[in-house]
Amino acid sequence: MERVLRIRQHTRRGERAPHKPLLLLLALARFQQDGGRPIPFSAAEQPLRRLLDEFGPPRSTSPAYPFHHLTNDDAIWVVDTMDGPGSPGPVLGRLRTPGVQGRFHPELAEALTADPSLVAQLARALLEANFEPSLHDDICQEIGLELDGIGLPARTERLLPPRDPAFRLQVLEAYEFCCAFCGYEGWLNGTAVGLDAAHLQWRSYGGPDSMGNGLCLCSLHHRLLDRGVLGMARDHTIAVSRKFVGRTPSAVTQVKDLSGRPVREPQSGLPTPEPDHVDWHTAQVFRSPARAAA
Incomplete structure (x- = not known):
């Protein structure tokens, strides 16, 4: 949970950059649906672009950026090519090459398989850390993610911005x-x-x-x-x-x-x-x- 919430996000003049969280939410939904099979970039490009257009910042951003740059975070995301592991870079043309696909790092995939509730817990944490509550249902519906009423572990609360109940x-x-x-x-x-x-x-x-x-x-x-x-x-x-x-x-x-x-x-x-x-x-x-x- 800490590793996912501490992914590095691009910051420039305070701009909002939820690109990696949106990719992770999309990948979690796919894991929930098909058990974690690798996601070809060709299959992820349009859904990720739509997420960025609908829930990202007003400026236009390429879906190639999170697909590639998430590989730089600790044991979260892996991109493979026909030649083996290793992203070809944040360039649409290269990522569109046949055989380019993304998947969760084996450590994360193993944890998600061992504890099915972890998918929903990670998704809730990503939503809380990056989006206003009014958008959570819209994002889940867009990607077909089921949270099933699963909440966050108490220990996760310290990683999120505190709320004032008043x-x-x-x-x-x-x-x-x-x-x-x-x-x-x-x-x-x-x-x-x-x-x-x-x-x-x-x-x-x-x-x-x-x-x-x-x-x-x-x-x-x-x-x-x-x-x-x-x-x-x-x-x-x-x-x-x-x-x-x-x-x-x-x-x-x-x-x-x-x-x-x-x-x-x-x-x-x-x-x-x-x-x-x-x-x-x-x-x-x-x-x-x-x-x-x-």
């Missing part, structure tokens, strides 16, 4: 249990339903559980924020990605028409979203460019 209630109370984007509020037997405390800068990338990094959002707009469909401009207006396509009346009223609207402010005297966290989301998650104001 954060959610603090944020919801600050926004008076209303979505800061659409104004939705809902209650069932005295309990707020369909409302979340969203992070602008993700916890997995240094975002704190603080009011200056939080927004009260309905479940729909929280998920769209984390997918980069929605964002927030420095003037505290809502940004809607021009890449979003929605033609039905509900898509127009619930998403497109939000463009340029002011974000609901928290109660007087409480912190508003801080510019650094707004800028992080704009650079690392939001799918630019933004639509013109509705």
Whole structure:
């Protein structure tokens, strides 16, 4: 578990780089489905590209990079060619050569075979360490990964960013249990339903559980924020990605028409979203460019 969570990830100016975790999640799903047979690059290229497009940073990245560079981490990943073990490099043309395939290092493959629950445990740890919770189900559905309700071992918690259990209630109370984007509020037997405390800068990338990094959002707009469909401009207006396509009346009223609207402010005297966290989301998650104001 420690070895997988400590894989080296490319960092430059604080950019988000979940490329290796996405490859590992794809490989874990394949291990769960077929018992760990090697994955030809030709079979991994398109699924990995889609994962990078959907859940990676806004910039375009080649699936060749994680497929090759994960071999540099300790006893995690091996790439074979027709001539034997050894990656031909992070170049698409070379990796597309017949016979190039990736597989888990024998030590890791043996551990996964000996303990079937380890697949789900590693997957949960990778998801927690690299993605907001609203994206976990989407990623698992995309790759066909079954977690079967298996949680993390207690000892793993120390390897992940700590959570503040008070954060959610603090944020919801600050926004008076209303979505800061659409104004939705809902209650069932005295309990707020369909409302979340969203992070602008993700916890997995240094975002704190603080009011200056939080927004009260309905479940729909929280998920769209984390997918980069929605964002927030420095003037505290809502940004809607021009890449979003929605033609039905509900898509127009619930998403497109939000463009340029002011974000609901928290109660007087409480912190508003801080510019650094707004800028992080704009650079690392939001799918630019933004639509013109509705």
